[in-house]
Amino acid sequence: MLNKLDKKFLDEAKARGKLIFHSEEIPYARFREDIRNVVRGTVVLGDGSDRVIFGFPHIARVFTLEKGIVRNLKSDSFYAEEKIDGFNLRVAKIGKKTFAFSRGGFVDPFSTEKVRSDSVVPDSFFRDYPDYVLCGEMIGNTPYTPPTKDFDVRFLVFDIADDSGNYLAPPEKYAVLKKYHLESVPQLGKFTKNPESIKRLKDVVLTLNKSHKEGMVLKADDRKSIIKFVTPNADIDDIAHNAHLLFDMPTGFFLQRLLRSSIFVSEFGLDQKKYASELGDAFSVRLLSALKDAEAGSGAFEEFEVLLSDKKTWDGVMKHMSKEVRIEILSNREEKSGSTRIRFKKIYKKTSKKLHGALSGKGQED
Incomplete structure (x- = not known):
């Protein structure tokens, strides 16, 4: 039986500004915030079915x-x-097409193009389970994850929701993944x-x-x-990877990782001096590099690479890009296959402005 939500509840969520309506390739509404027991990113389809894809x-x-x-x-x-540290997605079959929804409940144009490839998400799964939802992480050459030369993208499934919104128990899930040749997160x-x-x-x-x-x-x-x-090494890697984006990261990002890694080192009896040194390097090396870039006139940035079958997908990627970043295309070339490969920078406005201001002698009140 398909999930549905009470109309009165939906009207209340809409009135409170928590339910936002979209009309892209399909009409849908998404919950922008948690409300009661419905979590942010929950999607209500506007195709007449009122089907709910829970966040x-x-x-x-x-x-x-x-x-x-x-x-x-x-x-x-x-x-x-x-x-797995990737781009969190829910993948569902709606009508005759497959769609990928981001954690926030948006139809993600890039991921949707990718999951429509049978090599990423075999269509045989949705033929047998049309109302199930695949939950997983997309890694590789996406607009959100570090690029790699090893493969284009991979979609690693960590959960499967049935038509009532309940998650399959691990043994049942593993059997389904194996049967339909869906790639699992490492077990x-x-x-x-x-x-x-x-x-x-x-x-x-x-x-x-x-x-x-x-x-x-x-x-x-x-x-x-x-x-x-x-793990603490993952926390330290996160700090090292994001230290140059100091003012664009969520509140508590660095503090949480400091606390987690310290507790792990204590619980597992690891070398405290070694990890203290690595934490210091994680903060300073990338941040010093960002300061050097800022002095040279550049901003705080990351580079990404994507391979697109449809050039229109790039327009969708740009539409969904955060307003807090500026995009600079580094290269745009057509492959022999007919696909388009785009390499680009995300320049983070807030951190770039802060670094440039600090280096130019601008005063800042604490």
Whole structure:
């Protein structure tokens, strides 16, 4: 049975400015903020079905592994999956077309083009499960993630929602992914709360940390309770990657990572001096580089690369780009396949302005 929301509730959300209407390739409305038990990014289709594609719920992040498991996971056994740092998407079949929705509930033009390729999301899945939703991370050459030479894009599924909005339990999900050749996030195994199993899980965490992987998501065997746990090397990498965007990052971005990495180092008995030094370098190296760029007249920026089958997709990408960034195209060339490859810079306005001001002698009141 398809999900629906009460009309009175929808009218209330609209009146309060929390439900925003769009008409792009399809008509739809999205929740811009949480309201009651409906989370931000939830989508209501305007095709006459009133079908609801629920936003992905908030997942509790634990700072200590063993205590976090005991306190938050409701089953004795649970599954561990690698946490992937990509572009969060929900993919659904609407009518005869596949669409990709961002965490905020927008139809994302770039991701939608990609998931319509059978090599990314096999259409056989939606033929058998037309009302299910694939939840995953897109990585690779997207407008939002670091570019790579290894592949174009990959869509790694971490959850499947059924036609009632409930998530499949891990064993059932793994079977479906295997049957339809859908790529899963890396599966790390099944564990229990007994000390021997927790020790084995800690060894897995240390391996992830050594490999600079982001962390893991732990799911109860019925998928009804779930937590995430992040490694310190991933936190330090995040700081290093974003230190030059100091004034464009969300409030608490750096503080959260400082706290998480410190607790991890303490819990796992890692070398405190080593991690303190790496944290210092993470902040200073990229920020000093950004200051050098600012002195040379450049701003705080990141570079991205995308490969597009349809040139019109780029117009959609630009339409959805944050107003806080300025786009500078570095190259735009047509491939032999007929696709268009675009390399571009995102120049972050707020940080660029702050750095230029500081270097020009502008005073700032604390």
